[in-house]
Amino acid sequence: xxxxxxxxxxxxxxxxxxxxxxxxxxxxxxxxxxxxxxxxxxxxxxxxxxxxxxxxxxxxxxxxxxxxxxxxxxxxxxxxxxxxxxxxxxxxxxxxxxxxxxxxxxxxxxxxxxxxxxxxxxxxxxxxxxxxxxxxxxxxxxxxxxxxxxxxxxxxxxxxxxxxxxxxxxxxxxxxxxxxxxxxxxxxxxxxxxxxxxxxxxxxxxxxxxxxxxxxxxxxxxxxxxxxxxxxxxxxxxxxxxxxxxxxxxxxxxxxxxxxxxxxxxxxxxxxxxxxxxxxxxxxxxxxxxxxx
Amino acid sequence: xxxxxxxxxxxxxxxxxxxxxxxxxxxxxxxxxxxxxxxxxxxxxxxxxxxxxxxxxxxxxxxxxxxxxxxxxxxxxxxxxxxxxxxxxxxxxxxxxxxxxxxxxxxxxxxxxxxxxxxxxxxxxxxxxxxxxxxxxxxxxxxxxxxxxxxxxxxxxxxxxxxxxxxxxxxxxxxxxxxxxxxxxxxxxxxxxxxxxxxxxxxxxxxxxxxxxxxxxxxxxxxxxxxxxxxxxxxxxxxxxxxxxxxxxxxxxxxxxxxxxxxxxxxxxxxxxxxxxxxxxxxxxxxxxxxxxxxxxxxxxxxxxxxxxxxxxxxxxxxxxxxxxxxxxxxxxxxxxxxxxxxxxxxxxxxxxxx
Numbered sequence: 001x002x003x004x005x006x007x008x009x010x011x012x013x014x015x016x017x018x019x020x021x022x023x024x025x026x027x028x029x030x031x032x033x034x035x036x037x038x039x040x041x042x043x044x045x046x047x048x049x050x051x052x053x054x055x056x057x058x059x060x061x062x063x064x065x066x067x068x069x070x071x072x073x074x075x076x077x078x079x080x081x082x083x084x085x086x087x088x089x090x091x092x093x094x095x096x097x098x099x100x101x102x103x104x105x106x107x108x109x110x111x112x113x114x115x116x117x118x119x120x121x122x123x124x125x126x127x128x129x130x131x132x133x134x135x136x137x138x139x140x141x142x143x144x145x146x147x148x149x150x151x152x153x154x155x156x157x158x159x160x161x162x163x164x165x166x167x168x169x170x171x172x173x174x175x176x177x178x179x180x181x182x183x184x185x186x187x188x189x190x191x192x193x194x195x196x197x198x199x200x201x202x203x204x205x206x207x208x209x210x211x212x213x214x215x216x217x218x219x220x221x222x223x224x225x226x227x228x229x230x231x232x233x234x235x236x237x238x239x240x241x242x243x244x245x246x247x248x249x250x251x252x253x254x255x256x257x258x259x260x261x262x263x264x265x266x267x268x269x270x271x272x273x274x275x276x277x278x279x280x281x282x283x284x285x286x287x288x289x290x291x292x293x
Numbered sequence: 294x295x296x297x298x299x300x301x302x303x304x305x306x307x308x309x310x311x312x313x314x315x316x317x318x319x320x321x322x323x324x325x326x327x328x329x330x331x332x333x334x335x336x337x338x339x340x341x342x343x344x345x346x347x348x349x350x351x352x353x354x355x356x357x358x359x360x361x362x363x364x365x366x367x368x369x370x371x372x373x374x375x376x377x378x379x380x381x382x383x384x385x386x387x388x389x390x391x392x393x394x395x396x397x398x399x400x401x402x403x404x405x406x407x408x409x410x411x412x413x414x415x416x417x418x419x420x421x422x423x424x425x426x427x428x429x430x431x432x433x434x435x436x437x438x439x440x441x442x443x444x445x446x447x448x449x450x451x452x453x454x455x456x457x458x459x460x461x462x463x464x465x466x467x468x469x470x471x472x473x474x475x476x477x478x479x480x481x482x483x484x485x486x487x488x489x490x491x492x493x494x495x496x497x498x499x500x501x502x503x504x505x506x507x508x509x510x511x512x513x514x515x516x517x518x519x520x521x522x523x524x525x526x527x528x529x530x531x532x533x534x535x536x537x538x539x540x541x542x543x544x545x546x547x548x549x550x551x552x553x554x555x556x557x558x559x560x561x562x563x564x565x566x567x568x569x570x571x572x573x574x575x576x577x578x579x580x581x582x583x584x585x586x587x588x589x590x591x592x593x594x595x596x597x598x599x600x601x602x603x604x605x606x607x608x609x610x611x612x613x614x615x616x617x618x619x620x621x622x623x624x625x626x627x628x629x630x631x632x633x634x635x636x637x638x639x640x641x642x643x644x645x646x647x648x
Binding site for chain 1: 343344345364365366369370374375376378379381382391392395396439443530580
């Protein structure tokens with residue numbers, strides 16, 4: 001294919017690109033560059049004195065046992081959210097793909113949670129799980145469970161995982177449903193005639209044919225759990241109790257905005273930036289190549 | 294090897310009835326072709342036999358076992374789909390072995406049977422390929438192979454040749470026929486292509502608007518079509534139809550322009566004054582006679598030519614003539630009496646032979 005510029009004016013293409021480039025520069029490269037620069041600097045909370053410290057912010061960070069715990073929190077949280085959100089969505093999509101009465105209404109309802117803002121989702125979960133005012137929280141206590149997620153770290157983790165997964169189920173559901181519908185009906189019929197039961201069909205035909213969708217969603221969900229769950233955690237637990245629900249992104253916020261340790265916070269941002277770059281790389285590298293049959 | 298018996302198959306989609314009670318008996322080892330225009334219900338009928346569609350009424354018996362309520366898996370049938378429906382993520386071998394694995398055959402048995410089928414179909418070299426690495430004809434053969442290895446009671450074919458190019462279609466058609474003869478498996482084959490139907494079927498079912506218009510051998514259908522629909526559907530170009538009225542002595546018919554055409558003696562029980570439709574195939578017209586045809590189009594086909602024209606009465610006629618196209622612009626023609634078909638003008642049914 002010939003890819004020659006159709007512009008006679010040499011300046012015009014740059015002008016047309018300028019708004020996009022300007023936005024990317026102002027809102028991404030500039031602050032990101034700033035973060036990289038700050039990560040090599042130690043300064044006091046009032047910005048009066050600055051000192052270049054090289055990699056000291058990073059070495060301090062990785063020597064800090066609290067940061068280790070935050071990394072483990074993040075891994076547990078991301079894994080749980082991804083597995084839960086994808087598993088539920090796949091199950092719901094399989095059900096919605098059947099010929100059932102009122103399936104359009106059912107599908108629309110399943111998409112709604114995606115339109116709920118993270119903070120509002122968190123409030124909903126407070127109303128559900130709060131030990132004193134929550135519907136489920138009170139029921140649990142009435143049933144004799146020692147339920148108080150504001151005090152119990154594991155319970156807090158469970159609640160943020162549920163809330164974060166619930167928000168992401170809609171998105172996954174849409175993609176899984178589209179993936180299911182793109183499987184030719186005749187292939188499933190052929191499997192049925194070949195004698196495959198519904199579960200065997202799912203395991204040997206449907207799931208393998210869904211693998212491109214599954215892989216795409218895997219990357220998307222991990223990215224979501226890593227970076228887009230700040231609002232839910234902030235509104236639900238603020239990283240507590242203790243530091244039980246602090247994730248990498250939440251820790252960066254705490255250190256930067258609450259503790260005003262800009263050096264450490266910037267170093268954490270750089271670590272996250274590297275993580276997101278790695279995920280994006282994986283996504284482009286493998287999804288573009290379509291890891292499937 | 295099995296006998297398939299359909300009785301009173303009825304199917305409604307919502308308020309629309311698409312099958313109006315189909316009765317059909319397919320003998321052991323027979324190849325039946327269901328042919329009809331799109332929307333006549335032929336695929337629906339096949340899918341009911343397969344169990345992919347539930348019938349609204351009627352029963353399906355395979356070897357005298359009522360399978361009407363059974364799942365496809367329990368019917369011991371195999372089906373070849375129009376788009377082949379191969380499992381895209383499996384190698385050819387696994388595609389063919391899929392049904393055998395489900396039935397719990399031993400590894401050696403599976404290997405042997407797949408190998409046998411692959412040899413039969415010329416697929417031995419392709420067993421490690423994936424469907425997307427195969428040509429249309431090869432995919433078609435894999436789909437056949439997947440059906441064969443199962444050694445089912447019944448083969449169902451749902452327009453399996455319509456996605457192939459013309460040349461390959463003719464080759465695969467012959468291959469399917471040879472294979473079916475050799476394996477002797479009872480088969481139902483659905484197509485909209487009358488040539489496929491004529492060449493493949495031991496018997497044909499011509500379907501029209503959810504009814505079986507005629508069930509008979511290909512030659513029977515060609516020579517004695519049961520009604521004007523079947524007559525017009527089978528044969529290319531289509532049969533010519535002329536409205537006429539039976540004469541007083543019931544031995545001839547008067548055309549709309551007053552010409553009188555003699556009927557073949559002793560073949561049709563016609564009443565004097567009865568309104569009829571005369572049918573004559575394009576190849577059964579002689580070039581001497583009382584009818585004057587004005588030619589408006591000639592299609593030369595090499596060994597023969599097809600002439601389209603209009604009679605003085607305004608009716609359109611097609612002729613198939615051997616050799617080169619005629620140079621004249623007007624032909625005097627007459628139907629050959631012995632090849633004349635007479636249908637009732639109202640019902641469209643062929644007139645019965647005299648009692």
